[in-house]
Amino acid sequence: MTGRPGGFRIVGQSVRRTDALEKVTGRARYLSDMELPGMAHARLLRSPYAHARLLHVDVRAAREVPGVHAVLAASDLTFCDPFYGPALRDRPLLASEVVRYEGEPVVAVAAVDEATAAEALDLVEVEYEELPAVTTLEEALAPGAPRVHTAEPLAGHFSDLSSLRAKPGTNICHQFDYTRGDVATALAGAHLVLEETYRFPRIQHYSMEPHGALAQWDDEGGLTVWAATQNPFSVRSELAKMFALNASRIRIAVPLLGGGFGGKTYAKLEPLAAALARVTRRPVRLLASVEDAFRTVRRCSARVRLTLAFHRDGRIAALACEADFDIGAYADIAPRVIQKATYTTTGPYRVGHVKLHSNAVYTNTTPGGAFRGFGVPQLVWGVESMMDVAADRLGRDPVDLRRQNLLAHGEEFAPGDTPVDGKLEESLGRLAEAIQWSAAAAPGRAKGIAAMMKASVAPSVSEAIVRLHADGSANVLVSTVEMGQGARTVMAQIAAEVLALPLDRVRVVPPDTSITPYDQTSSSSRSTTMVGRAVQEAAQDVVDQLRKIAADMLGEPAARLTVLDGAVVSGAQRLAYPDLLDHHFGMRGGELIGRGVVAPGRTKTALGGSTPFWEVAMGGAEITLDEETGAIAIESYASVSDVGRCINPQQCAAQDEGAVMQGLGHTLFEEMVYEGGQLLNADLAGYRVPRAGDVPPRLETLFVENGDGAGPFGAKGVGEGGLIPVSPAVGNALARLTGVRMRELPMTPERVWRALRARTRPTTNP
């Protein structure tokens, strides 16, 4: 298409990140670095109770503190819709009448500085009447359980969730069902039927940068919010509803993010910052602390009951899944998490008979939402553990059994749904080779593997604009958020490749909804595929315009012209871009604007849209165990991702190394611990994230590159997949080492120690 025949100039190269220099010199700017003249600082008063009636909120004394600009309680929010939420508008900006989780905001204050704001909050008097709380799935699903919500909230703004199926009279806020084939008959005829239950804990994203927003209203009633968000357009539509404003009057600008991992999708602190800014008539910055972040969003915990049946020859006969996801006190995007993840429970395997059911269950805990993997890790933990249980029972090799059941390249995931776009067998083969599966493990060691296949969000829209300036440099306008994943670098690479420009002639503009075009979200591993393709199209649009101008100048058909090193060439003739623009506009000025739109639209599949690509990742762990303490050590880990093509191999490796380590976190250490409705470890003294010392001595990331991805140059998404196989790979290795099958995460030393003590029979594994 472009570039030198047979290869690429920039795509496929590990070019330096375009933001690396500013980041190593301390010049990179994040939300917390932003200040505006007259800016007020906001703080929140949070509920100490998991569930309580708000009898009385008295903010009078707080308002009297010198330097306080505004103190808001729910009753003051008369100037806006006080509810928000992407799936259900069930979440109040400030608790009204009832608090539904410990840490829910009750009062917000904006003051001249943080100290004054804190002083004011000390003077707020709140009278609570404690109500019985449900903090576990068991409590929430018990007959007659206290209800977290009693009123039906308004529908949110997502079409795929327009028909949320709550179960009236219970804490179930949404149910998902999917059936294919006839599971009952398949089970009856199966050779082996396994039924097991797996549990996944509540996990905190722990982005190094907590949430934050800075809001300012202008004199014409327009609103600007600088937000640490992964999807500015969702924030915009939330604020548009809340303040009854046209989208065109709202501007969401996004600086660099200090990590996201899904925790910064959808509105979080932006509505409160905007409300405070409205009342104070000045810019208001609301920065979350780490403790606040623990009370803002988390990963949904889950209890997953799986039935997995096999034919005698090892083929999967049927799969049934009953999953309960604990989504906390407000829905956030959890309804989509549960249906999207549950729909792909069968992962990379061919399963004819499938019956899936999942519940999104409210509890009195921090709301659950999106988190790297979007519900899939919770299910894969169970399914991939059971693949090994099955291999053991069938006397089969775990790699072999998986290979037998893998979907083929081009095979539809489900009838009418996106065909498999990678070569799953190749991934499995590469993995087995990388961890030397066929070689016996050394004494005291064991290996385990796991595989996963995940859908990206659909329907999905990404748009891009490429502007080629008169001097031959270019801007790429996209709303992809740079949160560490390297998207800005990758977009620049794609544009530079197509435009035949050096990388330093291309600059990607930071997201700003009033300037950069629509993009649904920077999540779901979708940016390289969707936005990347839009950038490719937009750049190609510019190239086509250039060739047309050149064709006009040269009197040659445009189709015969190519671009090379910043010029359109035809044989020995070379027309540099500035000259072409000069000719076109008749002056040194003007610009060529290219446009790219990627919008696959709706389909008739179960969720109304077919994934634009399949994210495929497999992982293999080799472990040792301190049998006396129960502590697992990961000696070696190999991760294989099918990415179609690496646009930037170093950044792909960086993504997967990070994903594996984050996966090790929830596999071995991480868990938000509640007692009596109180979160006990909302800080790093009690919540343990992986450290440098936890990196396995050998950590390898491999990529399958067949150029068969749906994205630009045959690339596709990466970033979530690497995290997902970690838990079952480690659990499978542990089972092979000890005969002990763990079914609950994290596999902390104490939990493994207990399991080892309860062990009744020695391992039957090879």
Add this chain to the structure above:
Amino acid sequence: MLRPFALHRPATVAEASEILAQQGRDAALYAGGTELLLILKEGLLRVKSLVDIKRLPGLAGIRADNGHLLIGAAATHRAVEHAPEVHARCPLIARVARHVANVRVRSVGTVGGNLAFADPHSDLATAFLLFDATVRLAARAGERELALGDFVVGPYETSRRDEEILTSVRLTPWPAGTTGAYVKYGLHERPTLGVAVALTVAGGAVRGARIAVGCVGPRPQRLAGAEARLGGWSLADVERRAGEVGAEAAAAVDAVDDLHGSAEYKRDMTRVFVRRALLVAAARSAGREGHERHPHTVVV
């Protein structure tokens, strides 16, 4: 964010004590601040004054004193890690100091602050117990010296009176022929368990044993029963029967449930790590260094 306070920088211990006596619970002693500033930021403690004692003359010193090792309360962990006097007299303490918390806390945090805060999940107090540590408390009225075991009375609780200042800790170096080890284990920021052991061997037999266990309970403790069991054992006995001592220690230790683990688990880990620590000490006594590596475990 910290709420306002006045910062006092007294020139003498007497002056510092005077301020403390006048202000009582409205004043807090400040040295490294690594613990104090945290609870102040969290609003769990509100004071009108901080009394900065780290500049008091001599308080940061580390020196030999009549055969003992005297560590000034304001000496940082980092200073302890590097001090030649510590390496010469109580080398285990230098090694323990090198692994306290993280490098930033070690740069700033002080020995006195660590002991006086009495966080049950701390390394130093456990290791100090092995050196029959005493602490010196000074006030206007005079000084007193207390055994460390009498000073730390519970979690975050010491017998320091409001007007008293912990000025130094005195360690008694081990007799010749003594080797020791400190082993800590844990997943979280602070250890789940710390075990310090020392064996004095003469004529091929254990003549004295010291075992201290910390972090698992309200305060670190010496385990006399377990120590006594080792008396007269040969190094071979220790290597063979260390598990018995571990079991004895586990039975004697006071363990509590917390986020670091259940009391039951901590008790069993006491068994495991007392044995492991004894094996390290015994191997060192026999002139062998090197030990098996275990996850989440630091051996010094």
Add this chain to the structure above:
Amino acid sequence: MSAIPIRSSSSVRCIVNGRPVALEVRPEALLLDVLRDRLQLKGARRSCDMQVCGACTVLVDGAPVSACTYLAVEVDGREVTTVEGLADGDRLHPLQEAFIDHGAVQCGFCTAGMLLTAKALLAEDPSPTPERVAEYLRGSLCRCTGYRKILDAILACATPKAAAR
């Protein structure tokens, strides 16, 4: 040393990134806030706010400290180095170069603290083993990279053992 307590502001003179600085600071002012809000040195960042994560690491007289839990008055008479002071003009510090080359930078929120901690380590031990580097970074958290590339970058800046002797 003075018997008169510091109740309001006191004057602090120090060297920040090689330049003399004189400031009036209140006793309760934290070094991190003074650096970020008064001196506009935004490279040190607040994350865990409890000395565990290392995002706010700066060097005081060469020693790494958590600026989030460190009184600004303490830097009086001392030398402070922040990430902004690492490069020599336009010439990056070798650690900065190595972090870029090894892809050790992702979101960048931990980067300043990582660089300064690594600088302190290499000053103390120019030829650390990989284990020593990992151990020294115990209090330096990164949620993006998985650490592998950070460790590689730091080790690339170590003096080879033979040369160090």
Add this chain to the structure above:
Amino acid sequence: MRVERDLDVAAPPERLWAALWDVPRMVACLPGCAEAREVEPQKRYEAHMSQRVGPISLSVPMQVTIADVVSPHSLALEAKGRDGSLGASVAMSVRLAVAPRDGGSRLRVEAEGKILGKLGALGHGVIQRRAEELIDEFGLRLKRAVEG
């Protein structure tokens, strides 16, 4: 946290019961509790509770409500309060049951409580032990008061 204790008292059940029903006096047996007074007879009381955990002092005006009485066998009360400066809320429910035993009586104490806010999370692990000590001391003082 939860604490359960059985305590033998060398006094007849009636005397023990009478001592419990003297709520201000009974509440004052809890270490750190002072200024106990009656607000509404046999229904609502007030007391002030102070506790120290190292450098941290908790000072809470408590409202005590009698939740359930099965005279002369058992008494359930609930107490709650808040330390505004620490942002810590304390909530307790205590059930005291009296039964005859070997000529004397046996008092069963079942206490359940929580401290909400930062202190509660931070003190997790420490608070359980402290609560046990408090209930033990409460039992001793009550016993002394009744037997003496």
